[in-house]
Amino acid sequence: MKRDRLMMDLHGLVSTARDRVAALQGVAELLRSAGGYRWVGLYDVDYSAGMVTNIVWSGPGAPEYPAFPLTKGLTGAAISSRKTVNVGDVAADPRYLTAFGTTKSEIIVPVFDGTAESVVGTIDVESEEPNAFPEDVQAILEACSKLIHPLWRY
DSSP states (O other): OOHHHHHHHHHHHHHTOSSHHHHHHHHHHHHHHHHTOSEEEEEEEETTTTEEEEEEEESSSOOSOSEEETTSHHHHHHHHHTSOEEESOGGGOTTOOOSOTTOOEEEEEEEEOTTSOSEEEEEEEEESSTTOOOHHHHHHHHHHHHHHGGGSOO
């Protein structure tokens, strides 16, 4: 991933956003193309409903679970720990909710509110390659999360 170009493009999307969903769709597509990943999804976290809901996705198909309890899956682990969950072999992790049979690795990056206290969303990136998210890529995705957080409602 070319960090500087990606950050510039994301900043442009966020700073000129008039339509939240359209801007987030652009974010998903940028992240997917920048890393050459098969699938990227962006999600809202709704604590009052106890649910995580897909907002947009970029890839070959809609998410298998467009909405699910915030305690489930790798996403639930990222929300409860307030930390990125990076799994190099999803088949070996019982928390993984199978979305695509060809997924080998997945990373879930929390998106925090403006105070960095509450997880308001997540970035979900899936790859057909095992161990697709080394430390440098994780750091880039975490920086992206900080940059795009204004697109979430608090």
